[in-house]
Amino acid sequence: MQSVFSYHYRWDDERASLWDRGGSWSAFQARAGELALETEWILLTDISDFYPRIYHHRLKYGLVRALPNDDLAARIDKLLSRFSAKGVSYGLPVGGPAARLLSELVLHPVDQLLATKRITFCRYADDYRLFATSEEEANRLLLFLSEVLFRNEGLLLSKSKTRILTRSEYLDTAELHDAVPAESEEEEETRAFLKLRIHFDPYSPTAEEDYEQLRDELQRFDIAAMLGRELRKPRVQPNLTRRLIQALAHVDAERRSGALESLIENLGVLYPLFAHVAILLRDEIPKLTESARDPLLARLRMLVRQRSHLVMIPSNLSYCIRVLAEDLSLEADREINGVFAESTSPLIRRDCILAMARKGADSWVADRWNYFSTANEWERRALIIASFLLDEPGRHWRSQVKSTWTPFQLLLSEWAGEKKSAASWRCPL
Numbered sequence: 001m002q003s004v005f006s007y008h009y010r011w012d013d014e015r016a017s018l019w020d021r022g023g024s025w026s027a028f029q030a031r032a033g034e035l036a037l038e039t040e041w042i043l044l045t046d047i048s049d050f051y052p053r054i055y056h057h058r059l060k061y062g063l064v065r066a067l068p069n070d071d072l073a074a075r076i077d078k079l080l081s082r083f084s085a086k087g088v089s090y091g092l093p094v095g096g097p098a099a100r101l102l103s104e105l106v107l108h109p110v111d112q113l114l115a116t117k118r119i120t121f122c123r124y125a126d127d128y129r130l131f132a133t134s135e136e137e138a139n140r141l142l143l144f145l146s147e148v149l150f151r152n153e154g155l156l157l158s159k160s161k162t163r164i165l166t167r168s169e170y171l172d173t174a175e176l177h178d179a180v181p182a183e184s185e186e187e188e189e190t191r192a193f194l195k196l197r198i199h200f201d202p203y204s205p206t207a208e209e210d211y212e213q214l215r216d217e218l219q220r221f222d223i224a225a226m227l228g229r230e231l232r233k234p235r236v237q238p239n240l241t242r243r244l245i246q247a248l249a250h251v252d253a254e255r256r257s258g259a260l261e262s263l264i265e266n267l268g269v270l271y272p273l274f275a276h277v278a279i280l281l282r283d284e285i286p287k288l289t290e291s292a293r294d295p296l297l298a299r300l301r302m303l304v305r306q307r308s309h310l311v312m313i314p315s316n317l318s319y320c321i322r323v324l325a326e327d328l329s330l331e332a333d334r335e336i337n338g339v340f341a342e343s344t345s346p347l348i349r350r351d352c353i354l355a356m357a358r359k360g361a362d363s364w365v366a367d368r369w370n371y372f373s374t375a376n377e378w379e380r381r382a383l384i385i386a387s388f389l390l391d392e393p394g395r396h397w398r399s400q401v402k403s404t405w406t407p408f409q410l411l412l413s414e415w416a417g418e419k420k421s422a423a424s425w426r427c428p429l
Helices: 025-036 056-066 070-083 097-116 135-153 167-173 185-194 207-218 223-231 238-248 253-265 271-287 290-305 314-324 330-342 346-359 362-369 377-387 392-404 407-420
Strands: 009-012 017-019 041-046 121-124 127-132 163-166
Touching (some): 025 127, 025 167, 056 070, 097 121, 127 135, 135 163, 223 253, 238 253, 290 314, 314 346, 346 362
């Protein structure tokens, strides 16, 4: 019984491919659907910050066991140390065939332990599905998996992506649930859409071809119409709606513009998915025409001005500030300034400073320099970065206060200075 479906090495001369094509995301989905029909409860989870958190010494141990040539394992370990910060012995570069293959070495012992314990599971990369006969057993499996990953590999499960579902709940939200007949054409379309893996890896050696294939697959669906159907419901289906929002980035500009307007007008219904909407808006607003962009930004400014419950959760407010950083209007300056004045959160105040710098609000940033000595540490770091956006005034300010900076602040200034030399650099946010 196959349990692992990701990145198994099998060179194919004819296709010039590294991977076993049987270990696909679709095969993982299909197997998970089959196992769900045989059990009562399903645990869905994945590993938090997987690639950046892989410990090199554990990886080296796996390489030594897998390779007859110890020197080769040492050379790989030495190469990996070049990609990490000085003194840090963990992390793999995100993307690329080598990192994917090496990451499988880390999780192989965990797979073996799960199989030895007769735990029914399947895995794709760092995505796990574990199957249980009761909710209590599913919670025990969650505890066991989290302890094994942390104790043996130094890895943590993602809290936000961990769920325990009944079989019916899983089949309602799973990407593949063909075992249950569709009751309408709309449901059949929804199921076909959920089978797609809307993922694009810009680091892939076939990135251009992959993107064209993804776009061609998405053109089979009327994403805007499907999203409209969900928004008319009293309660959206989170998994489907999240994927529809993700897919909007790949549809044509005209339909994308109309769909963005629908999203912003239905934020009340989309409240649990506010972060996903905000991320899409932040990326897409610079691409819109002025007539399409202005109403969206006006709506967001109004939510902030009215202190709507939609944006008062700190994480939602932070995402909203990131969108308003793309709004060059004076009204946006006023709303961000109001949030900065009222907020007691160091991170929100930091985001406000970076947003104003990104918008080019020179006078506001220069005024905040006067309060550097009383600012919290996060604000100070943001002000140092922002100073590189003001060229000569920024250089003059840094020369006056640099003697009071901590070693980390000096390092941050050096980093920002190097980044500023690139013509395409923008204030990070």
